[in-house]
Amino acid sequence: MPKEYRTIQEVAGPLMMVKGVEDVKYDELGEIELASGEKRRCKVLEVDGDNVVVQLFENASGINLSNSKIRFLGRSMELGVSGDMLGRVFDGLGSPIDDGPEILPEERRDINGLPMNPAARVYPEEFIQTGVSAIDGLNTLVRGQKLPIFSCSGLPHSQLAAQIARQAKVRGTDENFAVVFAAMGITFEESNFFIESFKETGAIDRTVLFINLANDPAVERISTPRMALTAAEYLAFEKDMHVLVILTDITNYADALREVSAARKEVPGRRGYPGYMYTDLASLYERAGRQRGKSGSITMIPILTMPEDDKTHPIPDLTGYITEGQVILSRELYRKGLQPPIDVLPSLSRLKDKGIGEGKTRADHANTMNQLFAAYSRGKDAKELMTILGEAALTDIDLLYAKFADAFEKEYVSQGYNTDRSIEETLEIGWKLLSMLPRAELKRIDDKYLDMYYGKQ
Numbered sequence: 001m002p003k004e005y006r007t008i009q010e011v012a013g014p015l016m017m018v019k020g021v022e023d024v025k026y027d028e029l030g031e032i033e034l035a036s037g038e039k040r041r042c043k044v045l046e047v048d049g050d051n052v053v054v055q056l057f058e059n060a061s062g063i064n065l066s067n068s069k070i071r072f073l074g075r076s077m078e079l080g081v082s083g084d085m086l087g088r089v090f091d092g093l094g095s096p097i098d099d100g101p102e103i104l105p106e107e108r109r110d111i112n113g114l115p116m117n118p119a120a121r122v123y124p125e126e127f128i129q130t131g132v133s134a135i136d137g138l139n140t141l142v143r144g145q146k147l148p149i150f151s152c153s154g155l156p157h158s159q160l161a162a163q164i165a166r167q168a169k170v171r172g173t174d175e176n177f178a179v180v181f182a183a184m185g186i187t188f189e190e191s192n193f194f195i196e197s198f199k200e201t202g203a204i205d206r207t208v209l210f211i212n213l214a215n216d217p218a219v220e221r222i223s224t225p226r227m228a229l230t231a232a233e234y235l236a237f238e239k240d241m242h243v244l245v246i247l248t249d250i251t252n253y254a255d256a257l258r259e260v261s262a263a264r265k266e267v268p269g270r271r272g273y274p275g276y277m278y279t280d281l282a283s284l285y286e287r288a289g290r291q292r293g294k295s296g297s298i299t300m301i302p303i304l305t306m307p308e309d310d311k312t313h314p315i316p317d318l319t320g321y322i323t324e325g326q327v328i329l330s331r332e333l334y335r336k337g338l339q340p341p342i343d344v345l346p347s348l349s350r351l352k353d354k355g356i357g358e359g360k361t362r363a364d365h366a367n368t369m370n371q372l373f374a375a376y377s378r379g380k381d382a383k384e385l386m387t388i389l390g391e392a393a394l395t396d397i398d399l400l401y402a403k404f405a406d407a408f409e410k411e412y413v414s415q416g417y418n419t420d421r422s423i424e425e426t427l428e429i430g431w432k433l434l435s436m437l438p439r440a441e442l443k444r445i446d447d448k449y450l451d452m453y454y455g456k457q
Helices: 157-167 188-201 218-237 250-263 277-285 314-322 331-335 365-389 396-413 423-434 447-453
Strands: 008-012 015-018 029-033 039-048 051-056 069-072 078-081 089-091 107-110 127-129 149-151 177-186 207-213 242-248 289-291 297-305 325-328
Touching (some): 107 218, 149 157, 157 242, 177 188, 188 207, 218 242, 218 297, 242 250, 250 277, 250 297, 277 297, 277 314, 365 423, 396 423
Parallel strands (some): 149 297
Antiparallel strands (some): 015 051, 029 039, 039 051
16 A cells, blocks of 8 residues: 655646655656545656655646645556547546446556657658558658658648548558547637548547547646557557658647646746756657568658748757658648648658558659659749739740649648548649649650640540
8 A cells, every 4th residue: 555645845837846755766657635535646756865756647626735635646647548548538638528437458558658759660661551642642640650741830731630540541451550649728619620520431440539628637738649659559560550640739849848847847948848848849749650570560640830930940940950841731721721722842741752662552653742842842933923023924824834833732631631642643733733734844854744634634
């Protein structure tokens, strides 16, 4: 039986100081029992000799220092995992909130996970079809990759996240595919949108949701993605499933980290975020990947809203260092009515070359991808010139490129949030658009592919 202490000294916001404790470790869970018998959970943030500082998961109201007692449980936070988690909705601490029964765990796992040995990692190289042309065709997602979505506040990243979660699949195999969806600091309305969206399409049956609302405590927000990743690791490496983890919104997570850090009176780093934010984010992102000898995998799409639309802000900046590329949503394209407003030119998937081509997507994929990027870039330049100098100043070929850029945005990028395109459909649309340009302009495509596909749509 854990030893009980009645030495709670002071409460400051979500923090409590306890004196005279023995053998208590950092990150250990504690339980406070009030005079009424009510129990509240906390975790150890700091240990100084026999004094500890703990942080409460619930609020501190009603705690009477003289007649409340605290016991430490000798373990850090754990999640009970089981195959029955699929189709269920949990809060940020892993308790069911969908009116269903408690999960009977097959095992309990520390939510901080075990780092993957770099030598045991397998290089990501299998294509995942999201059904979204701007990602599949131009910034291909590969199994085991970390590909964040950089958004701006007010843009429809939630719709894009829900669309990817509903549509993502590994092609050509009958392997089990699951989605683990963690939402941090979102509103009740958003939470409802995700749950209903998954229920409508039946995707909920292969999804595990962890939802932390904006009015839940900050410390719970820090545990939410770790809960989700623990569930993902169990499904991937014990149940041999291919798991897509979607974390939204990493900005709310980092703000919670800053809040807890400020409460502990730590010296702040860039823009007030703690100096260890890089390490902390890496401890989440690096749990994605594939392991040698295991057939399952974890692919991750973290979503973050860039404060002030600034991609040099510490959160997107550090995320960019740790992950393999980014998909950027643009306010300008959103104003034009594109759905989803993915800006393909600054977006990048560093592993796309590994997941495309013969036997994975189609042999002409790499050629057409390069040509579409080049043609769209030239078309945008032509449109800028047109704005400054007027249409009369453009050559015929520049006008054709400007027309191509408009058609590309309207037909290729803007597909709506309910359209699920196979990679073949995406490639066909690409060829149809490229056929607007004279064959002599398509210098990045091999002649044999031009003979097969040019002008044949």
